[in-house]
Amino acid sequence: MKQLYLYGVSIIFLILFLVGCSKDRSLLSSGMNGSRVEMFPELEGSFKDEAIAKTLKYKIYYFRTQAKVTNPETEPSSQYYYIEDFETDWMDYSKFSKYIINITHDSLDTYDYRLVTIATPASQAEIEFFFPENLENKTLNNLSVRRTYNANQEPYPLSLHNYIGTGTITSSAIEMGKLPINFKRVVGQLVFDICRYDEHGNPLDVDMDFNSTLDRVCNITAEISNYTHSLSWDLLQSNVVNGTEVCSYNLSDVLMEDSYKIDWEKAETSLIISSLSFRGATRFWGPYLLATPLENNTMKVKLTFKYHDTYVPGGEQTTNSIELKLPSSGKTLPVQSNTFTRTTIKILQNRIIDVKEDLGGITIDPSFPQ
Incomplete structure (x- = not known):
């Protein structure tokens, strides 16, 4: 009999409410009145086991459209452009759970934003994001996740807890001050x-x-x-x-x-x-x-x-x-x-x-x- 089994509990929702750390770490320059929107991190869904979350490290990539769109959640990934200047470093769970972003109201009135997050074991990154070399337009559809290798060009063995999460900033997320990010297991x-x-x-x-x-x-x-x-x-x-x-x-x-x-x-x-x-x-x-x-x-x-x-x-x-x-x-x-x-x-x-x-x-x- 041909069968396919799901892992015990798949990751459906990992809610992150992401808020800017300071003016210096702001994603975009302040608007005329300096008013900003804040969203705060919070872990929910299948990551309620905090013990697992603490064993991972995290990195966030930022993408935005070139203009405001009708429905940012259904907008093709090819229309979201990578904001290279604000890629985060690897963060352990403690830093990630306290991570803050903030975005000006003017910027949110002009663009739509999508965040893509990677989570992998803190002891050794087993996966990482990358773009093809010499790529002129780094759009979301060109983003990939790949295996990592040691000095002998041998792949690090994969384990169960490797994930990719995505979240689009919507008016609902702004009103709640919470950015839902849907995480999926990669392996x-x-x-x-x-x-x-x-x-x-x-x-x-x-x-x-x-x-x-x-x-x-x-x-x-x-x-x-x-x-x-x-x-x-x-x-x-x-x-x-x-x-x-x-x-x-x-x-x-x-x-x-x-x-x-x-x-x-x-x-x-x-x-x-x-x-x-x-x-x-x-x-x-x-x-x-x-x-x-x-x-x-x-x-x-x-x-x-x-x-x-x-x-x-x-x-x-x-x-x-x-x-x-x-x-x-x-x-x-x-x-x-x-x-x-x-x-x-x-x-x-x-x-x-x-x-x-x-x-x-x-x-x-x-x-x-x-």
Whole structure:
């Protein structure tokens, strides 16, 4: 069955009431009478968990039209121009929650404004905004969000909490003194259910001597090729890089010391869970990624399961590995923002490590966006 799952709670509204810090930090010069409109920050919606908000850092980009428009909320993004002189620095949660902007009444009578905000882990920015190089007119439709890279040009791994928010200053926002900004999660996630099935495609419990289809597996490596490097600001267009990203997941801490079986008292974490109705069926939460293109998606994933071998020559424990390449021939492996895509790996054996070297007996049932 083809299914697409939403992350637990998607971010619908993050209300920011943004007000200018001082005259010196004002977005625009003061009008004749110096009167200004103030809007104050306030976090609402799915960001009510302040603990998460405190782990992120924030940056705001400002855009405005060249003249007043009939409906600023429906005005095309190509009509909003970047105000480069007032891009903010990265702000931690404390500074962001106290951030103030102010705009003169004269300016609001002349232009319409849209603010675009990025939120990413404070410890290391995993995404950032950018415009194409040598772009003459920096309009909102040309803004993109991209992965960040270390000194070795390796992408920093993505995590769950990466967001983009937008808000348009309207008469209602001015009257309330509050600027609603709608935040969306940028990343999607690959999820793999590894389950035992019979030859007719019916799910089965693993035998009583086993705890999980991942028994004895001490590490899983996901090697992703042709992954998405950047997305348009509205998350609708993907730009793919013909490179490889490697994500490694250690399971040693959740294995029993004597038998190397999965210890479910330790393993019910964000990495693997016993998620299905059949004993031993195991869900592995894989990498977070930016959305793949709707067409010409060439992303591929190679899963390597490193395990403690059941054969111990000379009494010394050895390790071995088995590789699984996805998607299967003629298929694609899609990723969408704020969703996870499930791939079911059906095996005839009790454990993934018991699958034949030629991968005989494995059926791969990927999920696709509908």
